[in-house]
Amino acid sequence: MYPAPFEYFAPKSLDEAISLLEKYKEEAKVIAGGQSLTILMKLRLARPKYLIDLNKIPGLEYIIESNEGIKIGAMTRMNDIAENELIRKTYPIIHDAAINIADPLVRNMGTIGGNLCHGDPGNDMPSVMIALNAVYTVKGTRGERKIKAEDFYIDTFQTALEPDEILTEVFVAKPEPKNGSAYEKIKRRVGDFAVAAVGASISVDENLRIKKIGIALTSLGPKVLKVDTSGLIGSVANEDTFEKVGELSYKTAQPSSDIRGPAEYKRDMAKALTIRALRLSLNRILGK
Amino acid sequence: MPKHHISLVVNGKKVEADVEPRMLLVHFIRDVLGLTGTHVGCDTTNCGACTVILDGKAVKSCSLFAVQADGKELLTIEGLAKDGQLHPIQQAFWEKHGLQCGYCTPGMIMTSYWFLRKNPNPTEEEIRNAISGNLCRCTGYVKIVEAIQYAAKLMQSKELKK
Numbered sequence: 001m002y003p004a005p006f007e008y009f010a011p012k013s014l015d016e017a018i019s020l021l022e023k024y025k026e027e028a029k030v031i032a033g034g035q036s037l038t039i040l041m042k043l044r045l046a047r048p049k050y051l052i053d054l055n056k057i058p059g060l061e062y063i064i065e066s067n068e069g070i071k072i073g074a075m076t077r078m079n080d081i082a083e084n085e086l087i088r089k090t091y092p093i094i095h096d097a098a099i100n101i102a103d104p105l106v107r108n109m110g111t112i113g114g115n116l117c118h119g120d121p122g123n124d125m126p127s128v129m130i131a132l133n134a135v136y137t138v139k140g141t142r143g144e145r146k147i148k149a150e151d152f153y154i155d156t157f158q159t160a161l162e163p164d165e166i167l168t169e170v171f172v173a174k175p176e177p178k179n180g181s182a183y184e185k186i187k188r189r190v191g192d193f194a195v196a197a198v199g200a201s202i203s204v205d206e207n208l209r210i211k212k213i214g215i216a217l218t219s220l221g222p223k224v225l226k227v228d229t230s231g232l233i234g235s236v237a238n239e240d241t242f243e244k245v246g247e248l249s250y251k252t253a254q255p256s257s258d259i260r261g262p263a264e265y266k267r268d269m270a271k272a273l274t275i276r277a278l279r280l281s282l283n284r285i286l287g288k
Numbered sequence: 289m290p291k292h293h294i295s296l297v298v299n300g301k302k303v304e305a306d307v308e309p310r311m312l313l314v315h316f317i318r319d320v321l322g323l324t325g326t327h328v329g330c331d332t333t334n335c336g337a338c339t340v341i342l343d344g345k346a347v348k349s350c351s352l353f354a355v356q357a358d359g360k361e362l363l364t365i366e367g368l369a370k371d372g373q374l375h376p377i378q379q380a381f382w383e384k385h386g387l388q389c390g391y392c393t394p395g396m397i398m399t400s401y402w403f404l405r406k407n408p409n410p411t412e413e414e415i416r417n418a419i420s421g422n423l424c425r426c427t428g429y430v431k432i433v434e435a436i437q438y439a440a441k442l443m444q445s446k447e448l449k450k
């Protein structure tokens with residue numbers, strides 16, 4: 001089975017890729033790992049006339065730690081993220097999500113940039129990045145700009161990217177000393193997209209009072225959803241508080257019934273997974 | 289659509305061809321190169337029957353375009369046996385009955401080839417995780433896991449003898 005015909009370009013630089021996007025606009029698509037796009041093209045659900053391959057552009061695959069935090073290049077493969085020790089220790093939520101995305105073969109190709117830009121509410125990394133307050137760097141004909149993860153997702157398959165823009169990097173600030181994070185996902189079988197999933201990150205003070213908290217929902221609405229938890233700053237991180245956050249997730253979720261389950265069940269899972277993710281985050285802070 | 293000239297190394301031999309951009313790598317392997325050991329079992333990148341090694345990594349060749357393999361090194365199931373001798377992973381699948389119909393087998397073996405290089409001494413759980421992108425509709429996986437465990441042993445004893 002073949003996709004519809006298209007013209008193929010393998011630019012050697014980001015600027016070259018951007019000028020191709022400028023030229024062909026909506027008729028063009030960039031391809032990263034191809035683990036979503038190629039499949040959509042095979043099924044002819046996507047029919048770009050011009051395909052711009054990012055794989056030959058050097059310098060987009062990296063994980064760099066600094067005093068400020070961590071920078072991940074857009075073309076970094078999911079397996080390299082899953083196997084990164086620094087990420088596992090310092091940003092466990094990213095690790096939790098990475099090892100639960102698709103299967104090892106898909107992860108050998110699939111990139112973080114593709115996962116963040118696809119705009120499928122079932123993609124796992126967007127929730128992770130919203131929970132962590134990440135910032136994306138995108139580049140286009142008008143230069144570079146930064147977009148907060150929470151502002152990036154507009155609707156199903158719709159993001160804040162302009163047609164001539166490419167995501168180049170995602171940045172996550174260094175967590176506070178007492179920070180814990182986790183990603184909880186339920187799926188019907190190994191390698192599948194989430195029935196529902198929740199990302200959580202909390203920072204607490206010496207008395208376990210919450211200083212920062214980020215919660216986001218995957219597969220629980222038309223797009224990835226951020227839960228407004230601002231009212232819980234200052235509460236002690238304990239089961240009572242987690243129950244309250246769970247309630248907020250329950251109210252925020254807008255699931256629909258599909259082959260992965262009925263909406264009511266998914267809504268219940270939004271709460272249950274929020275509580276589980278917070279519990280695990282706290283245990284990680286306490287070294288349990 | 290303009291065709292693209294590609295040049296890559298397949299099972300140790302240099303190959304050149306002109307391909308339409310929409311040609312999938314798996315179709316290039318099967319229909320252009322005639323290497324039909326790489327199978328197609330689905331349209332949705334789920335089954336892993338098409339697994340090959342591209343620049344050292346196991347990937348699903350139904351989900352890449354042949355043009356994207358330009359300049360790369362490709363290994364398919366046909367490239368494993370050397371001088372009429374089965375590769376230890378092939379030997380292990382044979383001895384341990386790691387297959388029934390054989391449809392998933394090339395993919396299972398190519399995934400194992402990649403995985404055992406990264407992790408020469410895996411636990412059962414690690415093996416099961418490694419082949420989670422390869423579906424088998426016959427065996428129930430028990431014999432496949434045993435075969436991969438045995439392959440790891442064979443490969444290690446081969447390393448020791450060197």
Ligand SMILES: Cc1cc2nc3c(=O)[nH]c(=O)nc-3n(C[C@H](O)[C@H](O)[C@H](O)COP(=O)(O)OP(=O)(O)OC[C@H]3O[C@@H](n4cnc5c(N)ncnc54)[C@H](O)[C@@H]3O)c2cc1C
Nearest residue numbers: 032033034035036037102110111113114115123124167333
């Ligand atoms: C069997 C299977 C199971 C899967 N399970 C999961 C899962 O459980 N969870 C999950 O999250 N994902 C899952 N996926 C999807 C997989 O993780 C994809 O790899 C990912 O969604 C897209 O990454 P990619 O690099 O392959 O992007 P591509 O498929 O190349 O691109 C996806 C989209 O993003 C755009 N894009 C890519 N990179 C950029 C960039 N740098 N700048 C701007 N736009 C860009 C493309 O134009 C395209 O529209 C699964 C895929 C398969 C085949």
Ligand code: FES
Nearest residue numbers: 329330335336350
């Ligand atoms: S043919 Fe099924 S994953 Fe490639």
Ligand code: FES
Nearest residue numbers: 388389424425426
């Ligand atoms: S042996 Fe038949 S599918 Fe695996």
